[in-house]
Amino acid sequence: MNAQILSIGNELTLGQTVDTNAPWLAQRLADAGILCTRQVTVADDRADIAREIADAAQSADLLLVTGGLGPTPDDLTREALADAMNVELEFRPECFAQIEAYFQSRGRPMHPQNRRQAMCPRGATPLSNPHGTAPGVRARIGRTDIYLMPGVPREMKPMFEAHVSPNLPQREAAVIVQRTIRTFGMPEAEVGEKIADLMARGRNPTVGTSAADLIISIRINAHGANAAQAGAIAEADVRTIRERLGIAVFGEGEDTIQDAAARLLFERRATISTAESCTGGLIAKRLTDVSGSSAYFIQSFVTYANEAKHRLLEIPTALIEQHGAVSEPVADAMAANCRRISGTDYALAATGVAGPTGGTPQKPVGLVYVALAERAGVVVKQLRFGENLSRDEIRDRAAKAAINLLRLRLLGK
Amino acid sequence: MNAQILSIGNELTLGQTVDTNAPWLAQRLADAGILCTRQVTVADDRADIAREIADAAQSADLLLVTGGLGPTPDDLTREALADAMNVELEFRPECFAQIEAYFQSRGRPMHPQNRRQAMCPRGATPLSNPHGTAPGVRARIGRTDIYLMPGVPREMKPMFEAHVSPNLPQREAAVIVQRTIRTFGMPEAEVGEKIADLMARGRNPTVGTSAADLIISIRINAHGANAAQAGAIAEADVRTIRERLGIAVFGEGEDTIQDAAARLLFERRATISTAESCTGGLIAKRLTDVSGSSAYFIQSFVTYANEAKHRLLEIPTALIEQHGAVSEPVADAMAANCRRISGTDYALAATGVAGPTGGTPQKPVGLVYVALAERAGVVVKQLRFGENLSRDEIRDRAAKAAINLLRLRLLGK
Numbered sequence: 001m002n003a004q005i006l007s008i009g010n011e012l013t014l015g016q017t018v019d020t021n022a023p024w025l026a027q028r029l030a031d032a033g034i035l036c037t038r039q040v041t042v043a044d045d046r047a048d049i050a051r052e053i054a055d056a057a058q059s060a061d062l063l064l065v066t067g068g069l070g071p072t073p074d075d076l077t078r079e080a081l082a083d084a085m086n087v088e089l090e091f092r093p094e095c096f097a098q099i100e101a102y103f104q105s106r107g108r109p110m111h112p113q114n115r116r117q118a119m120c121p122r123g124a125t126p127l128s129n130p131h132g133t134a135p136g137v138r139a140r141i142g143r144t145d146i147y148l149m150p151g152v153p154r155e156m157k158p159m160f161e162a163h164v165s166p167n168l169p170q171r172e173a174a175v176i177v178q179r180t181i182r183t184f185g186m187p188e189a190e191v192g193e194k195i196a197d198l199m200a201r202g203r204n205p206t207v208g209t210s211a212a213d214l215i216i217s218i219r220i221n222a223h224g225a226n227a228a229q230a231g232a233i234a235e236a237d238v239r240t241i242r243e244r245l246g247i248a249v250f251g252e253g254e255d256t257i258q259d260a261a262a263r264l265l266f267e268r269r270a271t272i273s274t275a276e277s278c279t280g281g282l283i284a285k286r287l288t289d290v291s292g293s294s295a296y297f298i299q300s301f302v303t304y305a306n307e308a309k310h311r312l313l314e315i316p317t318a319l320i321e322q323h324g325a326v327s328e329p330v331a332d333a334m335a336a337n338c339r340r341i342s343g344t345d346y347a348l349a350a351t352g353v354a355g356p357t358g359g360t361p362q363k364p365v366g367l368v369y370v371a372l373a374e375r376a377g378v379v380v381k382q383l384r385f386g387e388n389l390s391r392d393e394i395r396d397r398a399a400k401a402a403i404n405l406l407r408l409r410l411l412g413k
Numbered sequence: 414m415n416a417q418i419l420s421i422g423n424e425l426t427l428g429q430t431v432d433t434n435a436p437w438l439a440q441r442l443a444d445a446g447i448l449c450t451r452q453v454t455v456a457d458d459r460a461d462i463a464r465e466i467a468d469a470a471q472s473a474d475l476l477l478v479t480g481g482l483g484p485t486p487d488d489l490t491r492e493a494l495a496d497a498m499n500v501e502l503e504f505r506p507e508c509f510a511q512i513e514a515y516f517q518s519r520g521r522p523m524h525p526q527n528r529r530q531a532m533c534p535r536g537a538t539p540l541s542n543p544h545g546t547a548p549g550v551r552a553r554i555g556r557t558d559i560y561l562m563p564g565v566p567r568e569m570k571p572m573f574e575a576h577v578s579p580n581l582p583q584r585e586a587a588v589i590v591q592r593t594i595r596t597f598g599m600p601e602a603e604v605g606e607k608i609a610d611l612m613a614r615g616r617n618p619t620v621g622t623s624a625a626d627l628i629i630s631i632r633i634n635a636h637g638a639n640a641a642q643a644g645a646i647a648e649a650d651v652r653t654i655r656e657r658l659g660i661a662v663f664g665e666g667e668d669t670i671q672d673a674a675a676r677l678l679f680e681r682r683a684t685i686s687t688a689e690s691c692t693g694g695l696i697a698k699r700l701t702d703v704s705g706s707s708a709y710f711i712q713s714f715v716t717y718a719n720e721a722k723h724r725l726l727e728i729p730t731a732l733i734e735q736h737g738a739v740s741e742p743v744a745d746a747m748a749a750n751c752r753r754i755s756g757t758d759y760a761l762a763a764t765g766v767a768g769p770t771g772g773t774p775q776k777p778v779g780l781v782y783v784a785l786a787e788r789a790g791v792v793v794k795q796l797r798f799g800e801n802l803s804r805d806e807i808r809d810r811a812a813k814a815a816i817n818l819l820r821l822r823l824l825g826k
Contacts, residue, residue, distance in 0.1 A: 011623050011632060013449050014591065015439030018431060022454070026428030036426050037461065039454040041435070044621060048450070072605035073612045074621040106799065111602030113609075131801050133602075152624060154806065178429075210430070219429060274694075274715075280701030281687075281694030284715045288693030291769050291804055293717070299725060300715030302687075302697045308712035308755075342721075356704050391704055 001169060003029050004060040005039045006052055008067035008077055009151060013043040021066045021156055028160060032168045033175045034062065044068060049080035057084065057141040064164065067151030069134035071113040077148055078137065082121035085141055089119040095126045095135045102133055127163040131155045136163060177205075177230035179220040179238050182255055184404050186248040191216050194244045198237055205237050214397055218245075247411060250404070257403045258286040264410035265296035272406070273342035274300040275313055275334040277325065278352040278368060282399045298344050303334070313337045324363065326351050331369035332378045339373040346409070347373040348402045352383070354394045366394055370402040372409055381405060414582065416442050417473040418452045419465055421480035421490055422564055426456040434479045434569055441573065445581045446588040447475065457481060462493035470497065470554040477577065480564030482547035484526040490561055491550065495534035498554055502532040508539045508548045515546055540576040544568045549576060590643040592651050594631040595668055597817050599661040604629050607657045611650055618650050627810055628670075631658075660824060663817070670816045671699040677823035678709035685819065686755035687713040688726055688747040690738065691765040691781060695812045711757050716747070726750045737776065739764050744782035745791045752786040759822070760786040761815045765796070767807045772800070779807055783815040785822055794818060 005025050011017040019041060026036040040056070042048045049068065056063045068077030082089045096118035103110040117134050120126045127136030127147070132155040137148040147164050149156045183191060188211045192199070195218065198207040205222035220237050224230030242249050250260040265272060274283045284300035287293060303309040306325055310317050315333050323329045331351050339347035352368025359365035366385035371378055383401055385394050418438050424430040432454060439449040453469070455461045462481065469476045481490030495502045509531035516523040530547050533539045540549030540560070545568040550561040560577050562569045596604060601624045605612070608631065611620040618635035633650050637643025655662050663673040678685060687696045697713035700706060716722040719733050728746050736742045744764050752760035765781025772778035779798035784791055796814055798807050 009623065010619070010621050010634070011630075012436075013439060013452060014443055014632075014634070015436035015441075015449070016591070016593070016632065017623070018433055018436050020431055023425075023428035023431050026426060028428075030427055036428070037456055037458075039426065041452040043450055045450075052451075070605075070622070070624070071602045072622050073609055073614075074619075106797070108600065111600060111606060113602040113605050131799070154802075158801075208424075221427075221429075276694075279698075280706070280710070281689075281697030281713055281715065284694030285692075285698050285808075288715075288717060289805070291767075293693070297693070298718045299721035300694055300713075300717075302694065302701075302713030302715070304701060304707055304713075305711050312712060354704075392702070395698075 001034050001062070002060050003034050003036045003062040003064070004056045005036055006049075006056060006063060006065045007039065007041045007151075008044065008049055008065065010043045010074070012041045012067070021151065021153060024153070024157065025064050025066070025160065027178070028165070029168075030176050030178065032165070034168060044074045044076055046076040046080050046083065049077055050083035053081055053084040053146065054141070057144040057146070060144055062168075063144055063146045064160075065146065065148045066156055069117065069136070069148060069150050071111065071117055071133065075116070078116075078119055078121065081124070081137060081139060081146070081148060085121050085123065085139060087122040090122050092118050092120045092126055095120065098128055098135065099133050102130075127159055129155055129159055131158055138163065175224055175227045175230045177222045177224065177227065177234045179222075179234045180253055181218040181220070181238060181241050181245070181249055182251050182253075183216045183218070183245055183248040184214060184250055184257055184400065186216065186245065188216050191218065191245065191248075195241055198240065205234050207237060207241075213393070214400060247408060247413060250407060256286070256289070257400055257407060258289055261403050261407040261410065262287070262290040262293060262296065264407060266292070268410060270346060270410070271296050271298050271344040272346045272348065273298050273338050273344040275338035275347060275349040276300065276302050277304060277309070277334070277350060278354040279350045279395050279399050279402070280304065282395055283348055283350060283402050286399055286403060299342050301338060309334065313341070326353055326363050326367060326369065328369055328380045328382065331371040331380050335371035335373035335380075336378050345374065346406060348406060349373070350398050350402050352394070352398055354391045354398075356391055368394065368398040368401075370398060370405060372402075372405045374409065379405070379409075414447050414475070415473050416447050416449045416475040416477070417469045418449055419462075419469060419476060419478045420452065420454040420564075421457065421462055421478065422454075423456050423487070425454045425480070434564065434566060437566070437570065438477050438479075438573065441578070442581075443589050443591060445578070447581060448589060457487045457489055459489040459493050459496065462490055463496035466494055466497040466559065467554070470557040470559070473557055475581075476557055476559045477573075478559065478561045479569055482530065482549070482561060482563050484524065484530055484546060488529070491529075491532055491534065494537070494550060494552060494559070494561060498534050498536065498552060500535040503535050505531050505533045505539055508533065511541055511548065512546050540572060542568055542572055544571055551576065551580075588637050588640050588643045590635045590637065590640065590647045592633040592635075592647045593666055594633070594651060594654055594658070594662055595664050595666075596629045596631070596658055596661040597627060597663055597670055597813060599629065599658060601629050604631065604658065604661075608654055611653065618647050620650060620654075626806070627813060660821060660826060663820060669699070669702070670813055670820060671702055674700070674816050674820040674823065675703040675706060675709065677820060679705075681823060683759060683823070684709050684711050684757040685759045685761065686711050686751050686757040688751035688760060688762040689713065689715050690717060690722070690747070690763060691767040692763045692808050692812050692815070693717065695808055696761055696763060696815050699812055699816060712755050714751060722747065726754070739766055739776050739780060739782065741782055741793045741795065744784040744793050748784035748786035748793075749791050758787065759819060761819055762786070763811050763815050765807070765811055767804045767811075768800070769804055781807065781811040781814075783811060783818055785815075785818045787822065792818070792822075
C-alpha cells in the first residue's frame with residue numbers, strides 16, 4: 001500500500017504558507033497503518049496539477065489531494081483532475097443544493113461564483129462538506145483511489161474523517177502506534193540524558209525528542225503486528241519515561257499546560273483569578289481555553305497602565321514608585337490583592353518587560369515576574385528571557401511559566 | 414528559471430515533523446526573483462531519493478535538497494545523488510579534516526560514524542558547514558544545478574546564504590515582487606468576483622486569493638526586469654484591489670486586524686478598555702500584541718462569572734436574570750459600564766456561548782454579542798458562528814469581529 005499526498009497552492013510553492021495538511025494526513029494514514037511515501041506540492045496551474053495527479057496514479061495506491069477547490073478562478077483542481085482522468089466536468093445539482101443550503105443556514109446569500117464548486121469530473125463522486133462550500137471529490141485512475149479535499153484545515157479534516165478514513169483498507173499487519181509525552185521546565189539535554197538508552201537506534205519503539213517554545217516533546221513510535229501489541233510496546237516506554245521525568249511531564253498528545261492545570265482545578269474544586277500586566281490577558285485567555293472553565297475561572301484584571309494597577313488592584317502608588325511596576329513587590333501585591341478582591345482560592349499575576357521597546361539596563365526586555373497567591377501566602381518567580389526573543393515569545397513563555405507555577409502548586413510542590 | 418525543492422526524511426513523510434525548510438527556501442528564491450514551482454518530500458530510501466533527483470533534473474534548472482546528510486546509516490542522500498549522477502562516492506580528506514576540526518573545537522571526540530560524512534560523489538563539490546558535521550554538496554546533472562544541504566534549519570540556512578545564494582543566477586530579468594492584501598468581513602466569493610478580471614490566467618501580476626480563519630488574503634506576484642519595474646506592476650494592482658474592496662482591506666503582508674486598529678488608535682490618540690466574558694481576555698491580549706500598546710490600552714476586565722459581571726462592571730443582576738448573560742442588553746451594558754469605569758474613549762465587550770457545552774436552542778453554541786461603546790453610545794453586533802466550529806475558532810472569530818468593529822468605527826463607519 002503506497003499512499004501519496006499532493007498539496008496545491010501558489011501560497012505553498014512560494015513559501016508564504018507552511019503546509020500543515022500534509023503532515024496531518026500522513027499521521028492519520030500512519031494511524032491506519034498506511035505509510036505515506038511521498039508528498040508533492042505544486043502551484044495553482046492546471047497543467048502542472050493534472051500532470052502530478054497522472055504521475056502519482058502511476059505509482060500510488062492512494063492519492064490524497066488538498067487545495068484548489070474554492071470558488072475563485074485560481075481554484076483549478078477540479079479541472080485538473082478531469083484532465084488527468086480524460087473526462088469532462090459536469091454540473092451536479094445535488095452539490096449545488098448543498099452549497100445553497102450551506103448559505104441559507106447561515107442566512108447569507110449565495111454568490112454566483114460558488115456555482116463552480118458544484119462541478120465534478122464525469123464518473124467521480126462528490127463528497128459532502130458540511131463545514132464549507134467546497135465539496136470534495138472521490139475518483140479513480142487505474143488502481144489509484146484519489147480524494148480531493150479543500151485546503152482549509154477546518155474543512156479538510158472532517159472530510160477526511162467522514163469520507164476517506166472509513167474507506168481506507170484494513171491493515172491488520174504493521175500497525176504503528178504513536179504516543180507523545182509533553183514536558184515543561186526541564187532542559188532538553190537533561191531530558192535526553194535521562195532517556196538516552198531508550199533513544200538507541202534500532203529499538204522498537206523508536207524514541208525521539210523535539211523542542212518548541214520551551215515545551216520538550218518525547219515521541220514514541222511503536223510497531224506491532226496489531227494495535228494491541230503496538231500499543232503495549234508504546235505503553236511500556238511511556239511508563240518508563242513518565243517515571244524518569246516526574247513532574248516535568250504535564251501531559252500527552254496535544255495537551256497544553258492549561259489543560260493539565262484545569263484538570264487539577266476541577267479535581268480540587270478550586271477557583272482562580274488573574275492580574276496581568278505584560279501578558280495583557282493571555283493567562284486568562286489560556287485558563288479559559290478549556291471547556292467548562294467557568295467552574296474554576298472567576299475573573300481577571302488586565303492592568304496595563306500603572307493607574308489601573310492602583311485603581312483596580314489597590315496597588316499603592318508609593319510601591320510602584322519605589323520599586324517600579326516590573327518588580328517582585330508589585331508582582332506579589334498584584335497576586336495577593338487580586339486573590340482577595342476576587343475571593344478565589346488562587347490568583348496568578350504577571351508583570352514584565354515584553355519589549356521590543358521599554359527595556360533598561362536594570363530591567364531589560366525579557367525580565368518578567370510571575371506570582372501565585374494562595375491562602376498561605378504568595379510565591380514570586382523571576383524569569384529572564386533572552387533579549388533575542390520576540391514580544392510574542394516572551395508573553396507566551398511568561399504565561400506558560402505562570403500556569404505551570406499553578407500546576408506544580410496544585411500537585412503539592 | 415525553474416527551481417524545485419526536495420526534502421528528505423521519514424519524520425517528514427510520516428508527518429511527525431512539519432517541513433519549514435521548503436517554505437523558507439522558496440521565499441529566499443522568490444526574493445532572488447526565482448520561482449519555485451514544485452516541492453517534493455520523500456522518505457530515507459536510497460532508490461526513491463535517487464529517482465526524485467533524476468526526475469527533477471529532467472525539468473528543473475535548480476534543485477535544492479535538504480536532509481539525509483547525517484552520520485547514521487539512514488542518511489542516504491549522498492549515495493542517492495551519486496546513483497542519480499551515475500558515479501561513485503569518494504573520500505574527501507579536506508572534508509574529513511573539517512569534520513575533525515569541528516569536534517576538536519568543541520572538545521568532543523569524533524565518532525567513527527562521522528567518516529561517512531566526508532564522502533562525496535565524484536565530480537561534485539563539497540560545501541563547508543561551520544555549524545555542524547555535515548558538509549553540503551554542489552553537483553550538476555545535465556543543465557540542473559543541484560545543492561545538498563543538511564536538514565537541520567540552524568545548519569541549512571547559513572549554508573544557503575554562504576554557498577547557494579551567491580551562486581544564484583543574477584536575474585536582472587524576472588524579479589518577483591510579492592504583495593499580500595488582507596481583508597476581513599467580505600465573503601471570499603464576493604472578493605473573487607470583484608477582482609475576477611485581475612485573476613485571469615497569464616496576467617502579470619498573478620493574483621490569487623486564500624482564506625484562513627475569516628481573513629481573505631489576496632496575493633499579488635509581479636514579474637519585472639528589475640525590482641522597481643516589478644514593484645510598480647504590483648503596486649498598480651494593489652491600488653486597484655484596495656479601491657474595489659474598500660474598508661474590507663485592513664492591511665498588507667503580515668498585518669493583523671489589531672495592528673490596523675492600533676495604528677488608528679495611535680493616530681487619534683484614543684484609549685480603549687475591554688470587558689470580556691466568552692473571549693476570556695483574548696481581545697485584551699490581541700490589543701496588547703502591539704509594541705507600545707500602553708499608549709492606548711488602559712485596562713480590561715475578564716468577567717467570566719455572572720457575579721463578576723455584577724461586581725466589577727456593575728451589571729444589574731436583574732438585567733442578567735431577565736435577558737441572560739448572553740444577550741444584547743448585557744453586551745451593551747458591559748461595554749458602556751467598562752468605558753465609564755475605565756475612563757477610556759472606547760470600550761469593547763464580548764459575551765457569548767463558546768462551547769462546546771452550554772448551548773441551548775435559544776442560545777446555541779456560536780452565538781456571540783460584541784459591543785463597542787463610545788461617547789455617542791453603544792453599538793451591539795450579533796454574531797452567529799456555526800456549531801461545527803471549535804471553541805478556539807469561535808473565540809478567535811469573536812475577537813476578530815470585535816476588534817474589526819473598533820477599526821471600522823475609527824475609520825468613521
